[in-house]
Amino acid sequence: MKSTQNRQFLQLELKATELRKRVLEMIVTARGTHIASAFSIVDLVLFLYKNILQINPKNPNSEKRDKFVLSKGHGCAALYVVLADCGFFPKKLLDTFTTPGSILGGHPDSSRIPGVETSTGSLGHGFSVAVGFAIANKMNKSKFKVYCLVGDEELNEGSNWEAAQIAAHHKLDNLLLIVDENKLMISGPMKDILDSFSLKEKFRAFGWNTIEVNGHNFSELSEKFKLIQMKGKPTVIIADTVKGKGVSFMENKKEWYSVLPDAEQMKIAINELENNIKKLRGQLQ
Amino acid sequence: MRDAYVDAIYKATKANENVLCIVGDIGAFLLRHYIKDFPENYLNLGAAEANMVGVAAGLAMSGKIPFVYTITPFITSRSYEQIKLDVCYNNSNVKLVGIGSGVSYGTMGSSHHSLEDIAIMRALPNMTIFTPSNDQEVEEAVFAAMKHKGPVYIRLTLTNSSDKPRGKFKIGKARIIKKGENAAILATGDTVSIALNAAQKLKEKNIDCFVINFPTLKPIDETLIKKLSRQCEAIVTIEEHSIVGGLGSAVASILAQYPENKARLKILGFEDVFCREYSSDKLKIFDKYGLSSKHLIKTILDLLKK
Numbered sequence: 034m035k036s037t038q039n040r041q042f043l044q045l046e047l048k049a050t051e052l053r054k055r056v057l058e059m060i061v062t063a064r065g066t067h068i069a070s071a072f073s074i075v076d077l078v079l080f081l082y083k084n085i086l087q088i089n090p091k092n093p094n095s096e097k098r099d100k101f102v103l104s105k106g107h108g109c110a111a112l113y114v115v116l117a118d119c120g121f122f123p124k125k126l127l128d129t130f131t132t133p134g135s136i137l138g139g140h141p142d143s144s145r146i147p148g149v150e151t152s153t154g155s156l157g158h159g160f161s162v163a164v165g166f167a168i169a170n171k172m173n174k175s176k177f178k179v180y181c182l183v184g185d186e187e188l189n190e191g192s193n194w195e196a197a198q199i200a201a202h203h204k205l206d207n208l209l210l211i212v213d214e215n216k217l218m219i220s221g222p223m224k225d226i227l228d229s230f231s232l233k234e235k236f237r238a239f240g241w242n243t244i245e246v247n248g249h250n251f252s253e254l255s256e257k258f259k260l261i262q263m264k265g266k267p268t269v270i271i272a273d274t275v276k277g278k279g280v281s282f283m284e285n286k287k288e289w290y291s292v293l294p295d296a297e298q299m300k301i302a303i304n305e306l307e308n309n310i311k312k313l314r315g316q317l318q
Numbered sequence: 319m320r321d322a323y324v325d326a327i328y329k330a331t332k333a334n335e336n337v338l339c340i341v342g343d344i345g346a347f348l349l350r351h352y353i354k355d356f357p358e359n360y361l362n363l364g365a366a367e368a369n370m371v372g373v374a375a376g377l378a379m380s381g382k383i384p385f386v387y388t389i390t391p392f393i394t395s396r397s398y399e400q401i402k403l404d405v406c407y408n409n410s411n412v413k414l415v416g417i418g419s420g421v422s423y424g425t426m427g428s429s430h431h432s433l434e435d436i437a438i439m440r441a442l443p444n445m446t447i448f449t450p451s452n453d454q455e456v457e458e459a460v461f462a463a464m465k466h467k468g469p470v471y472i473r474l475t476l477t478n479s480s481d482k483p484r485g486k487f488k489i490g491k492a493r494i495i496k497k498g499e500n501a502a503i504l505a506t507g508d509t510v511s512i513a514l515n516a517a518q519k520l521k522e523k524n525i526d527c528f529v530i531n532f533p534t535l536k537p538i539d540e541t542l543i544k545k546l547s548r549q550c551e552a553i554v555t556i557e558e559h560s561i562v563g564g565l566g567s568a569v570a571s572i573l574a575q576y577p578e579n580k581a582r583l584k585i586l587g588f589e590d591v592f593c594r595e596y597s598s599d600k601l602k603i604f605d606k607y608g609l610s611s612k613h614l615i616k617t618i619l620d621l622l623k624k
Contacts, residue, residue, distance in 0.1 A: 162379070
């Protein structure tokens with residue numbers, strides 16, 4: 034049993050590494066940005082879509098579905114590769130990322146992308162919309178849940194704390210917020226620029242269940258998600274993450290928020306990802 | 319219009335169970351019957367308007383028809399980015415209802431005034447704007463908003479008026495209050511009665527003025543505006559709003575691009591200033607800023623003389 038489970042986590046790790054490679058290629062080809070922000074959440078988004086969300090990619094608007102909101106819309110490359118991998122749209126569309134005529138822009142547009150519940154991009158919007166989804170589910174007596182992923186810098190925006198207060202007041206135990214706590218802002222470390230102090234204590238003071246987890250460890254994610262008791266209050270999972278995770282020279286470096294690798298750096302990054310893919314495939318054999 | 323709105327939202331909820339009455343911590347007393355009879359449809363989301371609009375978008379995208387009600391500047395300018403993205407970009411079925419628009423809260427100063435709300439709402443794709451001028455139009459606007467799929471902004475004042483407009487309320491159609499000959503006054507909301515008053519006095523001077531009420535500002539009744547511009551020498555717009563971006567700007571944009579226009583236009587409104595007068599009598603404030611029937615008459619006469 035344990036080995037089956039370990040195998041599944043290894044498969045997720047392999048998939049996440051392959052998807053990071055795809056994200057890197059997409060963003061570099063498009064001359065886009067936000068590589069590090071996407072790398073930070075690849076594991077979380079993949080884990081949610083493969084292990085948690087009750088969704089049907091063939092019927093993305095089914096009333097019987099969980100909803101996922103990527104509030105930090107700038108990390109959308111991570112969402113797009115996962116949605117394509119799940120079959121929400123053909124994988125070849127990823128090649129059109131941010132090109133004229135594409136449905137896949139630099140921030141997600143719900144009117145055009147199957148599986149995207151609300152358009153995001155400006156920080157501090159998705160959480161409130163997710164609260165609306167959760168209240169509607171309560172009104173409709175739907176058992177389906179709402180998941181929302183926000184960045185730790187995004188929590189600078191005051192609207193999130195309005196949403197947090199309402200969610201607790203309305204006892205939205207069908208709402209799960211995940212914070213991508215990578216501790217890095219555009220200009221540098223959060224503790225130097227605008228310290229978020231203890232998110233756990235803040236959410237507790239707002240009346241939320243809080244759980245802390247390593248946001249890159251599938252085994253721990255699986256364990257912690259099993260422990261969640263969604264009863265009487267909303268839950269926040271504070272995920273300890275690394276901005277730029279997966280390519281050593283990009284990890285925890287503020288520059289990779291917006292900078293693109295040059296040809297040499299790209300080669301090094303792809304090599305590292307491919308070596309890891311090879312290693313993981315070997316372990317799975 | 320406050321009581322008219324409370325009656326209208328009650329009737330709308332009775333007609334359609336998906337209608338929700340969301341408030342930013344106002345109106346609890348006036349809405350007491352609603353709260354008692356439709357507790358499941360009522361949400362008070364507190365003094366947190368940005369979140370309130372985002373939540374409403376989430377509810378709308380789940381099949382509800384949320385009417386979100388609070389004092390106009392807080393539902394419009396304070397929540398503007400949520401309106402732009404969560405409501406309009408998503409084209410979600412949210413109805414924003416601003417109470418006490420313009421300078422209705424005449425003693426409270428600019429924090430509670432809204433003289434730019436029409437301008438900023440007009441600039442958003444997918445948005446429909448209703449500006450009722452009396453209690454009947456409030457109900458008509460609420461029902462039209464309920465039936466219309468997409469974002470709507472309803473701009474209410476605090477004036478009660480039992481005037482009964484004739485004809486069917488139709489989105490994008492203006493109402494001809496009085497027919498005329500070579501001049502027209504185009505008004506909306508609380509300036510409609512000023513327009514009518516001025517037209518009656520002008521009649522005594524043998525000037526027969528059209529008086530047109532615009533309960534919908536977006537889409538605006540372009541056909542009627544063009545028709546008037548072919549027939550009239552003078553068109554004056556009058557609104558409880560900045561002269562930037564409101565009814566007058568919408569009319570000017572149409573006339574400037576219409577080769578058959580033969581009318582001269584004058585826009586009356588707040589001349590790109592904050593209202594710094596205090597009075598519980600709105601007409602006194604209107605007088606100070608040139609929104610009186612007296613000033614309107616002079617404006618028409620000047621235009622016709624030229």
